[in-house]
Amino acid sequence: MSASNLAGKKVVIIGGCGHVGLPLGVKFALAGATTRLVDIDEKAVATVNSGRFPFLEKGGDAQLREAIDLGLLATTDAEECRGADAIVFVIGTPVDEHLNPKLSAVFTIFDAYTKYFTEDTLVVMRSTLYPGTMEHLHSRIENGGYSARLAFCPERVSQGYALDEIDSLPQIVSAFDDASFQAAAELFGHIAPTIIRLSALEAEMTKLMANSWRYLEFAIANQFYMIAESKGVDFFKIFQAIRYDYPRAKGYKAPGFAAGPCLFKDTMQLASFFDNQFAMGHSAMLVNEGLASFAVERVAKIFGGELWGKNVGLLGMAFKPNNDDIRESLSFKVKKGLEFKGANVLWHDPYLEDSTPLETVREKSDALVLCTPHSDYESLTFQKPLVDVWGTFHQPELEVFPGKKSEPEANLRLVNE
Ligand SMILES: NC(=O)c1ccc[n+]([C@@H]2O[C@H](COP(=O)([O-])OP(=O)(O)OC[C@H]3O[C@@H](n4cnc5c(N)ncnc54)[C@H](O)[C@@H]3O)[C@@H](O)[C@H]2O)c1
Structure with missing residues (x-):
């Protein structure tokens, strides 16, 4: 992927109508990529295609409509993955009732899309991952009889402000080989100001520790x-x-x-x-x-x-x-x-x-x-x-007096009077 923008490149986002997937898709579309947002949520897909965010996102609708004008499309059709240069997974990664990661949810969804992987496909995981998940997916690919370039590029935005923050936050990129790293760094280099290279385990832990x-x-x-x-x-x-x-x-x-x-x-x-x-x-x-x-x-x-x-x-x-x-x-x-x-x-x-x-x-x-x-x-x-546990409506007055050092002649009087 070496062009001044992403024109001619096809990027598909799995979970593309979610809180992380949608702003990301908008950014890729604005950077010139043919962008498809694949999602199982039919209502969200329809809302996105009508030019509206299904949730609150600062500056969302205006940028979404601009992206739609450039060809962005949401769909429930996984076949859109065919011929993609990059497939980005942004699905939920919850914990179960015992507070352990629900890994099967990640693997089931990942497996459902492997038939679209080729040796040239860049497969990006963007969800927050339990440490070791990337190593597991890497082995899954190597032992699964298919190939792909695999990278982990975690999302770090604050919900509701993603469109502003994607433009300004350094992007962590990790991969198991240089070619996959280069492909992912180049893709994200079109939307992020800086790239930080880490190992997969370092990147997984960075996100969780933050x-x-x-x-x-x-x-x-x-x-x-x-x-x-x-x-x-x-x-x-x-x-x-x-x-x-x-x-x-x-x-x-x-x-x-x-x-x-x-x-x-x-x-x-x-x-x-x-x-x-x-x-x-x-x-x-x-x-x-x-x-x-x-x-x-x-x-x-x-x-x-x-x-x-x-x-x-x-x-x-x-x-x-x-x-x-x-x-x-x-x-x-x-x-x-x-x-x-x-x-x-x-x-x-x-x-x-x-x-x-x-x-x-x-x-x-x-x-x-x-x-x-x-x-x-x-x-x-x-x-x-x-x-009011926030103290929003309770701002008690603090008694503060000037010391002799700041104002030698001052009497003791309240600074905030
Ligand atoms: N919400 C945030 O601000 C935020 C910030 C940083 C990182 N993250 C991480 O990003 C990941 C996604 O979080 P989110 O808040 O965007 O979740 P979300 O629930 O808003 O989005 C997930 C999307 O995936 C879709 N989906 C589920 N199964 C699918 C399938 N089989 N095929 C296609 N689409 C499918 C859902 O319909 C949904 O639209 C999580 O790992 C989360 O921890 C979230």
């Missing part, structure tokens, strides 16, 4: 929040004090529900890979998941421990702010916990069609829980009790 690290960062914030609040101390005052003019704490995360389709399961994949000796990963999971129960207890406390028959309103059901994705959202765990204690739960989310209107939720609820701090809620004021 996500686990993020999950742990949220966990420590949530742990400190629960420690302070359960001792009757205002955590958000501590939070401000830690960060005030203290450069080392710049990256200190605020508490909040940490969930979604990636961080939890990727941390568990790393734990599974390390024979469940990744104690910090498991602890992070307990803390992050435990924050939902903590919020339920906070609501119960408002009513002296008795929730039966109370109306509780949840604000936000998506797993993160300003997004419509509810996969693995802790809002549902809060809902379940409240209902188990006998509360009637009403909920609102500006991004979900079946949402109860916000005013109805606010009016009918005896108490509210801010589950997802969407920007839409920023201007709200509350007359009813609110449980």
